Amino acid sequence: MPDILILGASSGIAAACAHKYAANGYTVWLAGRNRALLQTQASDLAIRYKAQAHVLFFDAVDYESHKAFVDSLSFVPDVVLLAFGYLGDQTLAERDWQESERIIGSNYTGAVSIVNQLAILLEKNNKGVIAGISSVAGLRGKKNNYIYGSAKAGFTTYLSGLRNKLAKTGVHVLTILPGFVDTKMTEGMKLSKPLTAQPEAVADDIYNAISKKKNVIYTKSLWRYIMFVISNIPEPIYKKLSLG
Amino acid sequence: MQKKAITNWGNYPVIDATESSFQTVDQLRVQLYRNKASIARGMGRCYGDAALSEHIISTLDCNNFISFDTANGIIDCQAGVTLDNILQVVVPEGWFLPVTPGTRYITVGGAVASDVHGKNHHVDGTFGEHVIDMDVMIGDGSLITCSSTEHSDLFQATCGGMGLTGIITRVKFALKPVESCYINEKKIKAKNLDEIFDLFQQYKHVTYSVAWIDCLKGGSNFGRSILMLGEHAKKSELPAKLAAAPLRLPQQANLNFPFYLPGFVLNKLSIKAFNEVFYRKQIAKEKQSIIPYTPFFYPLDAVQNWNRMYGRRGFVQYQMAFPLSVSKEALIKLLDKIRRKGFGSFLAVLKLFGEQDSLISFPMEGYTLALDFPVRNGLFEFLDELDKLVDEYGGRIYMSKDARMSKELLHKSYPHIDTFWSIVEKYNPDNKLASLQSARLFTHKIKSNQPCQIY
Numbered sequence: 001m002p003d004i005l006i007l008g009a010s011s012g013i014a015a016a017c018a019h020k021y022a023a024n025g026y027t028v029w030l031a032g033r034n035r036a037l038l039q040t041q042a043s044d045l046a047i048r049y050k051a052q053a054h055v056l057f058f059d060a061v062d063y064e065s066h067k068a069f070v071d072s073l074s075f076v077p078d079v080v081l082l083a084f085g086y087l088g089d090q091t092l093a094e095r096d097w098q099e100s101e102r103i104i105g106s107n108y109t110g111a112v113s114i115v116n117q118l119a120i121l122l123e124k125n126n127k128g129v130i131a132g133i134s135s136v137a138g139l140r141g142k143k144n145n146y147i148y149g150s151a152k153a154g155f156t157t158y159l160s161g162l163r164n165k166l167a168k169t170g171v172h173v174l175t176i177l178p179g180f181v182d183t184k185m186t187e188g189m190k191l192s193k194p195l196t197a198q199p200e201a202v203a204d205d206i207y208n209a210i211s212k213k214k215n216v217i218y219t220k221s222l223w224r225y226i227m228f229v230i231s232n233i234p235e236p237i238y239k240k241l242s243l244g
Numbered sequence: 245m246q247k248k249a250i251t252n253w254g255n256y257p258v259i260d261a262t263e264s265s266f267q268t269v270d271q272l273r274v275q276l277y278r279n280k281a282s283i284a285r286g287m288g289r290c291y292g293d294a295a296l297s298e299h300i301i302s303t304l305d306c307n308n309f310i311s312f313d314t315a316n317g318i319i320d321c322q323a324g325v326t327l328d329n330i331l332q333v334v335v336p337e338g339w340f341l342p343v344t345p346g347t348r349y350i351t352v353g354g355a356v357a358s359d360v361h362g363k364n365h366h367v368d369g370t371f372g373e374h375v376i377d378m379d380v381m382i383g384d385g386s387l388i389t390c391s392s393t394e395h396s397d398l399f400q401a402t403c404g405g406m407g408l409t410g411i412i413t414r415v416k417f418a419l420k421p422v423e424s425c426y427i428n429e430k431k432i433k434a435k436n437l438d439e440i441f442d443l444f445q446q447y448k449h450v451t452y453s454v455a456w457i458d459c460l461k462g463g464s465n466f467g468r469s470i471l472m473l474g475e476h477a478k479k480s481e482l483p484a485k486l487a488a489a490p491l492r493l494p495q496q497a498n499l500n501f502p503f504y505l506p507g508f509v510l511n512k513l514s515i516k517a518f519n520e521v522f523y524r525k526q527i528a529k530e531k532q533s534i535i536p537y538t539p540f541f542y543p544l545d546a547v548q549n550w551n552r553m554y555g556r557r558g559f560v561q562y563q564m565a566f567p568l569s570v571s572k573e574a575l576i577k578l579l580d581k582i583r584r585k586g587f588g589s590f591l592a593v594l595k596l597f598g599e600q601d602s603l604i605s606f607p608m609e610g611y612t613l614a615l616d617f618p619v620r621n622g623l624f625e626f627l628d629e630l631d632k633l634v635d636e637y638g639g640r641i642y643m644s645k646d647a648r649m650s651k652e653l654l655h656k657s658y659p660h661i662d663t664f665w666s667i668v669e670k671y672n673p674d675n676k677l678a679s680l681q682s683a684r685l686f687t688h689k690i691k692s693n694q695p696c697q698i699y
Contacts, residue, residue, distance in 0.1 A: 034268070043308065047333060
């Protein structure tokens with residue numbers, strides 16, 4: 001049975017992906033900090049899909065632990081899904097360095113640290129897919145989330161470089177760029193309905209993109225065009241806009 | 245946190261509220277502390293204002309199965325798991341829901357809070373009767389495990405208590421064994437009300453029974469209906485083709501109702517025409533067939549968003565029950581009022597309830613009729629008139645479908661309402677759990693609830 005390692009497995013998108021892969025016969029490894037919650041999710045997958053599901057403790061911002069975490073894996077993942085991230089509070093982060101650091105640490109530094117280690121493992125075995133959930137917010141800075149956006153921009157660039165490096169190996173790298181998704185992260189925000197995806201639909205998109213070895217996907221796919229337009233607005237105009 | 249427009253299945257009323265969700269009880273506790281008044285909400289399939297409040301706590305992210313004892317048919321799951329999820333898991337193992345309403349798109353938490361009934365009420369009672377134990381987070385944030393023997397007052401007031409005792413986070417309940425995922429269905433035409441009443445009595449021993457009734461027909465065909473009976477099909481009753489995999493449901497396509505139908509489409513004429521076709525479609529007096537459980541229990545689930553049929557103004561469901569001894573007389577008067585008014589209900593469903601002995605649940609021994617009415621001018625006045633009739637005959641109205649009954653009627657028609665409220669006050673003394681409905685029906689008793697804006 002193929003194995004999927006999901007890092008940050010309690011997030012809305014990650015949980016939906018766990019269901020999708022469990023339903024398709026994968027052994028699912030749920031990694032994250034909240035062991036009790038992940039254990040509940042693992043039992044759920046076992047009951048719903050008769051799937052093998054296990055829990056691993058993983059802390060994205062404990063960089064020191066990442067090498068040991070990868071060394072301790074009893075399997076070589078066929079798919080790694082990097083799903084952790086932290087939106088944070090932009091206004092707070094502008095004044096409070098700790099909040100900024102949390103945002104950068106989770107979305108960029110932690111991601112780079114763990115993927116570095118996993119890339120070594122996969123390259124050695126010459127197989128596997130690394131799928132990273134970045135964000136359309138990383139494509140152009142916006143006043144209400146540019147610290148998060150810039151960390152995601154860094155991660156997107158990292159993934160494209162890694163894809164380039166591993167292109168001639170058996171390891172594939174997928175960059176996932178979700179727009180608005182109806183999850184805990186966006187709770188309490190007023191989001192445009194037609195632009196907001198359900199986590200299950202995002203999981204379907206991710207599953208298909210991984211099987212087809214796509215390089216970069218937007219989900220909903222509509223976001224490709226929206227971000228094309230947004231990215232091409234001349235800066236003198238863009239800087240004066242208030243985009244939701 | 246920004247407010248957004250939220251409404252339940254009837255699309256009436258629509259309110260402006262904040263919403264949050266939780267995966268763990270710790271997260272839930274924080275949300276309970278943070279907000280003045282909250283109510284739990286699952287799939288929002290109650291029709292009216294029961295799951296609406298200033299702040300809504302969605303249970304949909306609290307949706308894990310905890311255990312499934314396949315040998316004894318006992319399932320333990322979190323409150324946000326839907327009946328659809330459960331069917332997918334349990335049917336292949338030869339188990340079925342003990343009680344199911346007409347949609348499988350409700351959560352387990354909602355099934356308990358409304359203490360839902362199904363076509364088998366006269367045999368198996370309500371959903372709550374099959375619950376072994378459950379966890380409820382009460383107003384002060386403590387999590388209490390309750391059952392019919394442990395914290396039994398909380399248990400009784402939570403089954404059918406419309407979320408007012410606390411937030412249900414986990415429910416463990418007993419399933420019923422089945423040999424197949426098919427139903428052995430029998431449909432019988434009744435040409436008038438007398439006949440359908442006789443048929444219900446005659447087929448009382450059958451597990452599932454419900455009737456569709458034409459509420460616009462007058463004269464000698466007044467109350468013409470089709471009685472639908474069903475039993476879980478035994479493996480030996482299945483044709484060879486189905487018997488090979490008796491527990492595997494055949495694939496079915498779902499339809500979607502893509503937009504709100506303009507209000508004028510459903511009128512007396514179109515409903516009359518629909519009823520005529522529906523009644524005449526079945527030519528024989530009796531018809532027997534083996535069908536999958538989905539079209540038998542959930543005919544409307546096949547059309548997603550069917551509520552849009554009633555237009556943007558929404559609709560109200562009006563479901564009442566009458567004591568057995570006066571059911572016929574009361575229903576004749578009620579149906580006659582509806583027919584005269586021409587406020588035809590597109591879907592009118594009649595059912596004979598069995599005995600019910602519980603604190604706050606809706607069913608009582610006698611007949612229940614469920615009607616849909618699109619919201620329009622004069623409707624609420626008309627429903628007030630129907631309420632008078634319900635009151636006169638000692639009937640009552642189903643809170644899960646209600647968006648407008650008066651508190652007077654509620655307090656007169658639910659005999660244990662004061663005991664219920666004293667239990668609510670014991671576990672939820674500051675009215676932390678409050679809904680638009682509770683504000684309406686218990687307004688004289690609530691201290692702190694602030695009504696939210698209704699569009």
